[in-house]
Structure formats: structure tokens, C-alpha cells
Amino acid sequence: MNRARRTLLAGTALAPLAGCARTQPPAYGGGWVGAKVERGHLLRERKAGGWPAPALQRRAGAIVVGGGISGLAAARALTRAGIDDVHVFELEDEAGGNSRGHAIAGMRCPLGAHYLPVPGEHAVEVIELLEALGLRRSERGVVVYDELTLCHSPQERLHIGGFWHDGLLPPIDALPAAERAETLAQYRRFGSAVMAASAGEAFAIPTARARWSPVLATLDAQTFAAWLDAQQLNAPALRWYLDYCCRDDYGSGARQVSAWAGLHYFASRHGFHAPGDAADERDPVLTWPEGNAWLARRLAEPLRERLHTGGVVWRVGEGRDEVVVDLWNARAQRSERWSAPQVVLALPLFVVARLLAAPPAALTQAAALMPHAPWLVGNLHLSDALAEHPGAPLSWDNVVYEPGRQSRIDTSPTLGYVDAMHQSTRSIPGPTVLTSYWALGGDSPAQRARLLGEPWSAWAGAIVQDLARVHPDLPAKLKQVDLMRYGHAMSVPVPGLRGSAALRALAEDRPRVQFAHGDLSAYSVFEEALYQGTRAGAAAARRLGASRRR
Numbered sequence: 001m002n003r004a005r006r007t008l009l010a011g012t013a014l015a016p017l018a019g020c021a022r023t024q025p026p027a028y029g030g031g032w033v034g035a036k037v038e039r040g041h042l043l044r045e046r047k048a049g050g051w052p053a054p055a056l057q058r059r060a061g062a063i064v065v066g067g068g069i070s071g072l073a074a075a076r077a078l079t080r081a082g083i084d085d086v087h088v089f090e091l092e093d094e095a096g097g098n099s100r101g102h103a104i105a106g107m108r109c110p111l112g113a114h115y116l117p118v119p120g121e122h123a124v125e126v127i128e129l130l131e132a133l134g135l136r137r138s139e140r141g142v143v144v145y146d147e148l149t150l151c152h153s154p155q156e157r158l159h160i161g162g163f164w165h166d167g168l169l170p171p172i173d174a175l176p177a178a179e180r181a182e183t184l185a186q187y188r189r190f191g192s193a194v195m196a197a198s199a200g201e202a203f204a205i206p207t208a209r210a211r212w213s214p215v216l217a218t219l220d221a222q223t224f225a226a227w228l229d230a231q232q233l234n235a236p237a238l239r240w241y242l243d244y245c246c247r248d249d250y251g252s253g254a255r256q257v258s259a260w261a262g263l264h265y266f267a268s269r270h271g272f273h274a275p276g277d278a279a280d281e282r283d284p285v286l287t288w289p290e291g292n293a294w295l296a297r298r299l300a301e302p303l304r305e306r307l308h309t310g311g312v313v314w315r316v317g318e319g320r321d322e323v324v325v326d327l328w329n330a331r332a333q334r335s336e337r338w339s340a341p342q343v344v345l346a347l348p349l350f351v352v353a354r355l356l357a358a359p360p361a362a363l364t365q366a367a368a369l370m371p372h373a374p375w376l377v378g379n380l381h382l383s384d385a386l387a388e389h390p391g392a393p394l395s396w397d398n399v400v401y402e403p404g405r406q407s408r409i410d411t412s413p414t415l416g417y418v419d420a421m422h423q424s425t426r427s428i429p430g431p432t433v434l435t436s437y438w439a440l441g442g443d444s445p446a447q448r449a450r451l452l453g454e455p456w457s458a459w460a461g462a463i464v465q466d467l468a469r470v471h472p473d474l475p476a477k478l479k480q481v482d483l484m485r486y487g488h489a490m491s492v493p494v495p496g497l498r499g500s501a502a503l504r505a506l507a508e509d510r511p512r513v514q515f516a517h518g519d520l521s522a523y524s525v526f527e528e529a530l531y532q533g534t535r536a537g538a539a540a541a542r543r544l545g546a547s548r549r550r
Helices: 011-018 069-080 124-132 177-197 214-220 224-230 236-250 259-267 293-306 349-355 361-369 403-411 444-453 456-468 501-506 526-549
Strands: 029-032 056-059 062-065 086-090 101-104 107-110 115-117 136-139 142-145 156-160 163-166 285-287 307-309 311-318 323-329 334-340 343-345 372-382 397-400 417-419 432-439 478-491 513-515
Touching: 029 456, 062 069, 062 323, 062 334, 062 526, 069 086, 069 293, 069 343, 069 526, 086 293, 086 311, 086 334, 101 293, 101 372, 101 478, 107 372, 107 432, 115 526, 124 136, 124 526, 177 236, 177 259, 214 259, 224 236, 224 259, 236 259, 236 432, 293 307, 311 343, 311 349, 343 526, 349 361, 361 501, 372 444, 372 456, 432 456, 444 478, 456 478, 513 526
Parallel strands: 029 478, 056 334, 062 086, 062 343, 086 307, 156 397, 343 513
Antiparallel strands: 101 107, 115 285, 136 142, 156 163, 311 323, 323 334, 372 432, 372 478, 397 417, 417 432
């Protein structure tokens, strides 16, 4: 099962943009949605002395900077611990971070992460949240999930040579005859390697509950591609699939991420199963038309007026008795100064390093180690259902496999789309929204500049051109293309990052400023962000409780 979402890498992967320059506007509407890029860049463009004096000063019981999943989880932990007057400050107009949602023509669709795997036993924060929301319960010792929330069937399909196949692992009988026997043997060998690696709880989600060891440190020190080469796992179909999984979950391919990350993808959940294995079955996932925005909005709801959107925090200063937070209120167009005895910084580490007046050495070191992959998410409104190729029917997740690109895996194009109306109960196909994900890994700075510099029409044209390869009737049925761009969507777990002493130091309980973000786990998924936010919020609540008892 793919996890974070989709990918397009550097170089020739963006060649479609060159052919999408238009002398006339496209036949469909749309534009950029979901993020105020210019607002996010204010922190970088303005110096500390370039902000007006505060027009408002207020004190809070606790402050959380960042309204993504980790920030919302921290606020929830503080509130549940009885801390009054918890305020959350978010840069964008909606909280949720990478788990925000959208709607086109009344149809909800995701702007980022769009599903949550059914949690394992270590993900206690996720289990508790799902039970509190009524999505999970126990009946006579058996765990039961809300059937309307579990992903409906058919779940996944793969397009090969004009035919749709069930599932995403390339099926043996769809491969060239000369590759079949060796590919199946390598599928089984990799499955055995994953099973061996996962013994003894070496891998877990959240990763903080895994047992770190010299074996994991060795895996963390090399790329996944190098490890696969050493194991002689080189079958084109296997390498395509493993690279797809890495780019989907981490934003970059097997040549960039560590071997720890590549194995963690499988060993932390349900393993890797070759076709025909007894355990060869789909991983159950929870999903909603708007993706994980459904969860984010329910985390945000209790905050009400204590959730402040449109706030550019530009300085955080830690004093002896309190922490001062200076920000620009983009809605009111004024500077504000807030203070609290405890502050949780639930932001990417490279941003935190810019905010803190005196950043600790571990923060500077960790931020320097950690690249972030930019992402593009496109939502395409179609007036009618698409004509189908033979094979498996339209599924929730739809991916194209291109064997002709095996020699240049790291420049493969986008990896498919999700049908936002899949969870509806309608019996006849009709208008829908397709969500296409591109993770611009590889040369991230260059791709980030291109993502921010190229116009909406060029990126929209590239997405349409890509999907029209397998759906030629798509352009004629296209009404609107709304694009969401993330300059730094997710941290990439490059070699040496997961075992970094700097990351471990930042996750420790601190006197007045707690750090909380998926970055602290070396990669970005909902479970890790929820864990880090809950941990930091609980630590801040303990500090506040201890100070009150003195």
C-alpha cells in the first residue's frame, strides 16, 4: 500500500511543461488554491527589524505555533490535561498542514494526505483518537472500524500495456515472459528480507517506539538503492515498485532515502507479500473524500476562536519566566506580541531554526541534515465519468506502470490519481474529481524554484497531458483544475538522519519551549505527527502543572 502520496522527480520528468506553454487560455478553469506562498515567504524576506511595533499584547496559558497535525495534537493534549487558554497560531487560512481539504462543484477532495492506514498496536495515539471520534470500537474483544470510513472496494489498480490490473505490485503474468521467473523469485526474497528485518520490534510506528540497534544504524548509513544492489534485488518490476513506494511516502526515490526508510515502509506495517503468498492481501485503510482533512478539522473544532489563522510568527524568545511570540496578523494587518509560560513549536525544523532567538545547537544540526521534498497536488473536476480500458474497474487509487522507463527510475512521471468520489454510495458513475499527486524530489531546490516560478497553466497542462495518456477523453470532460503547491511538503529520510543524535535531543522534554513535528521522526506521516504533537503537548502540560504546585 502506498502511503504519503505520489511523485514526479527531477529532470526529464518535467519535460511536459515545455510543451504546455499556451498562447490561449485553457478550455478549463482553475488556479492556485490552499496556500499563500507570499505570506510564507515573509519570514525569509523581512529582517527582525522590518516588522512594526506590536499593536496588541496578550498573555496565554500556553501557545502552539503551527496548526498542522502535530500542532493540533499538542493543543489537544494540553487541553485534555486541563490547561486553560491554549492558543494555536497557523500561517495559512485553514489548519491541517499537509492534511487540508478542498471542494469543487460541491464535491470534497484532498489537498494533501488522503488516507490513514489502520493503526498497529504501537500507534496508541491514533487508536485513542479514532475511538474518541467513534471510528473504532471493540466488540467482544474484536476491533471493529466504521465501515463507511474503511476504503471501499475496488481499492487499487495498475495500468500496464493498455490493461488495468488489480493491485499495485506489478503482476507476474503481465511482465515479459523472460522476466517472470526471476521477478517472482526476487519478490519472495525481498519479502523474506522484510520479515527478518521486522523481527523483535525493530520497526514500529511511531518510530520512537522501535528498538534502535547497530543493525538499524548500518541500514540508516546507506541508501536503499545501494542495499538492494548488495542483495542482488534488481528485477525491473520490483525496483519500480520499491522506488514508487519510497517516492510516495518520502518524496524521493530509493537512490536518495536510506535503507532504513526503504525497509521501514514495509516492516513497520504488514510486510511485503509476493503474489500467491498466504498473507497476500490489501492493507486496510481509512479514507474520506477530502482525505485526512476530515481528521484535521475534528482536531481543530474544539479550539474555536483560540485557533488563529493567517498569522506569520517571526520571532520566539525564551525568557526566565515566559516565552514571547512575535507575529504578523495578516488578517488584521498588524503586529502582535503574545506570551505564555509554555510554547510548543510544531513547525518544520528549518523554520523553527529561523524563529528562535537562540536556537540550540541540536536544532541547527538537525535542520542542516534534513532536506524537504516539494509537492504538487492537482484536483481535476470532470463533468462525466471517463471511458475505461479493459481490466480492473475504476478504483480508489489508480497508477500507471511504464516498463519503458526502468533504466531511469529516478525520472519517472507522476504515479497516478485518486478518485475523490470513490467513497460515495452512488451506483452510477458520473461527475467526479480526480486528485493527482506529484512529489518533486531529486534536486529539490531547483524543483522548488520551478514549482513556484512556473504559472498555473503550465503545471495544469502537464497534469492533464499526463492523465490523458491513459484517459484520452479526459480533456473533453475537464471543467476545472485547482492546484495546491507545497514548497517543503515533507522531510526526506536521507542516510544518517533517522539515527541522528540531534533529532533525539530535540524530542527531549525542555524547560519552556517544546519541539513537535513529524520532522523529529525523520519523515512525515499522520501517525508520526500525531505522536510528536501529543508528546510535546503532554510535556508542556507537565511543566505547567509542576509550576502550579510549587
